[in-house]
Every structure is written in C-alpha cells, then in structure tokens.
Amino acid sequence: MANEYRWALIVGGTVPLLLAVVGVLGPAIMIAAFLLPVTFLVYAHDVELWEERPALTLAAVYLVVAAGASLVSLVAFRWMGEDAFAGLLFANAGHGALTGSPTGALILFGVALPVASEIVRQVGPVILARLPAFDDMIDGFTFGVASGAAYAAFETVVAFGAVFTVGLHSADAPTTWVVVILNLMIVKPVIYGAATGMAVAAFSGRGEGYDGFTPAYFGTLGLAIAANVAYWLGVRLLAGAPFGQALALLWGAVIAAVLVVRARVVLQAALLEAAVEDAARNARPRWATTDLAYCPECENALLPDALFCIVCGASVRATSIAARRHIREPAAPDSEGER
Amino acid sequence: MSEERPQTSSSPPEEEFHLGPGRPLLTILSILAVIGLAGLGFGALLGAEVDVVPFVPERGPDRVTGGGLGALPGAGGTIPSLLADLHQVQTSPPPSTPGSPGEASPIGDPEDQPGGRLERFGPNDEGALVVPDGWAVVARSEDLITLGTGDGVRFGARIVRATPATPATQLVTEAQARIVASSAAAHVRTSDVLPLQAFGSLVTRSTVGYSALRTDAQGVSSVGGNIFAFVRIDGLALVVTAEVTPGAHWTARTEEWLPLWESVVSIFAGAPLPA
Numbered sequence: 283m284a285n286e287y288r289w290a291l292i293v294g295g296t297v298p299l300l301l302a303v304v305g306v307l308g309p310a311i312m313i314a315a316f317l318l319p320v321t322f323l324v325y326a327h328d329v330e331l332w333e334e335r336p337a338l339t340l341a342a343v344y345l346v347v348a349a350g351a352s353l354v355s356l357v358a359f360r361w362m363g364e365d366a367f368a369g370l371l372f373a374n375a376g377h378g379a380l381t382g383s384p385t386g387a388l389i390l391f392g393v394a395l396p397v398a399s400e401i402v403r404q405v406g407p408v409i410l411a412r413l414p415a416f417d418d419m420i421d422g423f424t425f426g427v428a429s430g431a432a433y434a435a436f437e438t439v440v441a442f443g444a445v446f447t448v449g450l451h452s453a454d455a456p457t458t459w460v461v462v463i464l465n466l467m468i469v470k471p472v473i474y475g476a477a478t479g480m481a482v483a484a485f486s487g488r489g490e491g492y493d494g495f496t497p498a499y500f501g502t503l504g505l506a507i508a509a510n511v512a513y514w515l516g517v518r519l520l521a522g523a524p525f526g527q528a529l530a531l532l533w534g535a536v537i538a539a540v541l542v543v544r545a546r547v548v549l550q551a552a553l554l555e556a557a558v559e560d561a562a563r564n565a566r567p568r569w570a571t572t573d574l575a576y577c578p579e580c581e582n583a584l585l586p587d588a589l590f591c592i593v594c595g596a597s598v599r600a601t602s603i604a605a606r607r608h609i610r611e612p613a614a615p616d617s618e619g620e621r
Numbered sequence: 622m623s624e625e626r627p628q629t630s631s632s633p634p635e636e637e638f639h640l641g642p643g644r645p646l647l648t649i650l651s652i653l654a655v656i657g658l659a660g661l662g663f664g665a666l667l668g669a670e671v672d673v674v675p676f677v678p679e680r681g682p683d684r685v686t687g688g689g690l691g692a693l694p695g696a697g698g699t700i701p702s703l704l705a706d707l708h709q710v711q712t713s714p715p716p717s718t719p720g721s722p723g724e725a726s727p728i729g730d731p732e733d734q735p736g737g738r739l740e741r742f743g744p745n746d747e748g749a750l751v752v753p754d755g756w757a758v759v760a761r762s763e764d765l766i767t768l769g770t771g772d773g774v775r776f777g778a779r780i781v782r783a784t785p786a787t788p789a790t791q792l793v794t795e796a797q798a799r800i801v802a803s804s805a806a807a808h809v810r811t812s813d814v815l816p817l818q819a820f821g822s823l824v825t826r827s828t829v830g831y832s833a834l835r836t837d838a839q840g841v842s843s844v845g846g847n848i849f850a851f852v853r854i855d856g857l858a859l860v861v862t863a864e865v866t867p868g869a870h871w872t873a874r875t876e877e878w879l880p881l882w883e884s885v886v887s888i889f890a891g892a893p894l895p896a
Contacts, residue, residue, distance in 0.1 A: 368775070458806075526837070
C-alpha cells in the first residue's frame, strides 16, 4: 500500500513543478495546494480512520476548515491586508529589505495571522474530538492533521489567487515558482498538519473520554503556535535577503522536520493507546491479524492477533483495506510466488 | 513456505468503501487532475494581459504640469515659497559636495508645511518630499523612504551616489532588475526604457514601466508601476518608484501618487517640472 501513496505523492508532486517550469501557474498552484489533503483523504478512507465513517467525518472537518481558512485568508490577504502584504513585497523588492519593512505589516503576516490561523484550525477537530465516537488520541491527532493540511490548501488558493488573473502562460522565473510550490506543496501543509495534530491529540489525551482544555493542551497549542510564528516570521524576514526564497524553504523544512519527529512520537503513543484499549476490552479489532501473515511494510511475519509488526513497528491499523485483506486472505501461492 | 500460509479464518470484513489494489494511486491522480483543470479554468476565465506603458507625467498636453509643487492639492500660493527656500540651499548653484548634515535643513520645522508634511530622506537628508493628506511613511532606512496610502498605492524614493556622467537609463535598468527581480517576481512585463529631457539641475533622467506578479512563500501580489531615475549635476541620483496593487489599476490611480512624484522631483531638481 505504501508504494501506492509514495507514487501518488511523487507523480502528483512532479506535475505542479513541471507546470510551474513551463509557466502554467494556475493548475500548478491548485495541484500543489491539494496534493497532501487529497492524499490524506484517500488514505483516511483506505485505512478506515474515524470509526469507519471517514467520508462524513472528513467532509465535516474539511467544510469547517474550508470556511475558516477562506474567511481568515480573505480578511488577511484581500479585504484588510492586501495593501499591507503588497507593501511587504514592495519593501523586499529592493525598497527596504529588513530595515525598511513596514513593521505593522510584518507583525500582521508574521505573527497575528499565524496565531489566528492556528486557533481557527483547532475549532473543527476539537468539536469532533469531544464526541464519544472520536475521543481517542488517534482520532484527535488525525483530525488535527486533516485540518492543518486542508487549511493550508484553502489559504494557498486565496493568497495566490492573483495567479489566475494574469493569463494562462508565464514563462518567467521558473526557479522562483519551483521553490514557492515546494513550500506550498510540502512544507506548509506538513507544518500546519503536524502542529495542529499534536495540539488536538493533547486535547483528546489518553484514557477514557477526552482530556479537554488542560494545561497540557494549552502547552502543546503554544508550541504549535510558536512553530507557525517561527515559520512565517522567518519567511518574512528572509524574503528580502539574497536567495531569500530558497532560504525560506530551508527554514521551513527545518521546522517541518522538527515537528514531524514530535508528531511521530505522538502518533506512536496514540496508536499504542488504541491497541492497548482494544486488548483491554478483549475486543478483536477488525484490523487484527488472524493467523500467520506478513507485514505489508517489511514483509516479516506478524504474530497472531498482532496490531503492530514487531520488526519494523508498522501499525496493522495503519494499513489499507486492500493490504489488510491480503494479511487476512493471502493470495494463492501460484499467483503470489514463493516467499 | 507456501504451505504455511494461513487460511482465511473468516470472510473479509464488510467494507462500505474500498479502493482495491492499485486504486489509491488512480483515485488521487484523478482528483488532482480535476483540481488542476479547475485551475486552468480559473485562468481562462479570469486571465487578462495588461499592456505596460510607462507613465510620463509631463508628456501629455492635458496633464497639469505647470510647476511641480504648484500642482500639489491644497498647495495654494504658499508652495512656491517653499520651493524658493529649497532652491537657495540645494540648487543655486547646485552643491558641489552635497550631503553635509549641517546644511540639510533650511526649512525649519518639518511639520505642517503647506501642501502637506515635509519629509527628508537619504544618508544626509539630501532628498525631500511633501507628503500630502492620505499618505503615510510606512518604512524608511538610511537611503530611502517608502510611503503608502493604505489602499494599494505605494511610493518609494531612494538617494543613490553616482557621477554626473552616469546615464539615468543605467540607474533605471539597475533598479528594475532589483524591484521586479526574477528571484521575487514573475510574469514581469516591462516597457522600453525611455530617456526624458533633463531640466533644472538634472543632467539626465529616464523612466520605465512594469507590471509583475511579486511573490514569496506566503502569497502573491499583482503590481503595476513606474521607475524613474534622475541624475543631478553634482552626481547625486534619485530613484523613484510608484506602484499600484492590483496592477490592472495602475493607469486609473496615477493621480494619487503624482503629487508626491512632483514634489520629490521638483525639490531634487531645484526647479519646477517642465510644461
């Protein structure tokens, strides 16, 4: 299964870069913005996240996030802050650089907007995580990731809306657009998704029910907000420097990498909580193995009733329906070949 | 090991939705293709090419150009006296060694000058302009000042050390490479660089028009603007940029930045703009 998604990301990620190189900016921006949210949506269906009700649940998350992201972004980039943002770019374009950047606009786009957007991203997932059906840590984490990735997509469409007003073809500055699209396609959604996911996971917490607005939640939310502010303030301050776009991409990649490491720790804790809870309830999850089967990731044998591979740590729950069916119902030797 | 393979112990779970082997890739790429086509459709529906024509303020017969600062809104009869004061220090004759801080403030209190507020800029306050109502200084650094209206019109002026032999076309070209640099802008369209007739203490001046999509990782801004360069007989140069967002509004909003342009040029040249 993993190969399916790897190829989807590779092919889906290459297309907008090629489109940017030849100057077809509108489709490039759109595909880059939605690559991770769409992949996550399909993955959520595939692994039966959220109590086997992925379509409705994901639609609810995306609708709330789409409304919030569009509203906040329209206010920031169009209705109130269009001139301020243009002024920042004007300053960066040799009319001030760091020392000459408008302070108010810098605070608006480097601090206020990241803070507001992180708070908006929390709303939908936190509401869902209060429902008894979705009060597990894994639910909170994945709601947060979905919210962050979707917010990044809708914010990108609004903030880059001007690319649709200059005609279909522009062969200028392909390098600039490749760097920008890498940022939009990978760095921004990863930062938003990981930061929001960790915070909502802290809201869900472990144990029965959800933890709610505890000091641990506010602490993690503070970290998420700090990561967002660090990212955008860094982008804004680096934008006027030589090779500023590339430096901003590197800066974002560093923050994304740190968040991903933390998010993986949270994800592991969330998966373990779900597995232990299932074991304690003496329930047999539908994704548990039934007999000798093989890990879809590393192809080592899975123990009976395994929820994790003891070799590579892959969660059986995090594999697709198709892979799980393969675990439970292996192909015949003549079609699969000898192992 | 094939004989050790497990037998299915139960029927596959009831699956309301499943993509099947090979389907996630196709599903994801299909959805992305639709999204990309939507982007293509937006571009086809909303796209419009903007002709880039440099704005030359005193070129047309219908322009009010009869006297630089005199064209400032609300200037009344008092602006010429301000201009005369400036002439005494800056251009009569033009300073051979401009920029001494001690000789930079002949006008007294910069507050509440007729026609607006006088603001100086440059390493040694060599430049000055009158800021009309509705404009505010949004940023300044050692050699430049940036002003804005808060609703899409911006104006920047920079003092540059050059020589009297430096052609203004060169300064315009250099400024253009920086202001709509390929590292930060795309879809750049520029006019030809136009040399303009010098006046007052200027030895050369020039302009170029541009439109562009200026971008960074956070967003994109459509802009239209003009860059002007002026070289004075003492070797000091002034580079001015007027810019409007969105770029399609450039022509319609010329009158908003023109008073600033006229004041900064008139003061720098030490003479009213030619009719």
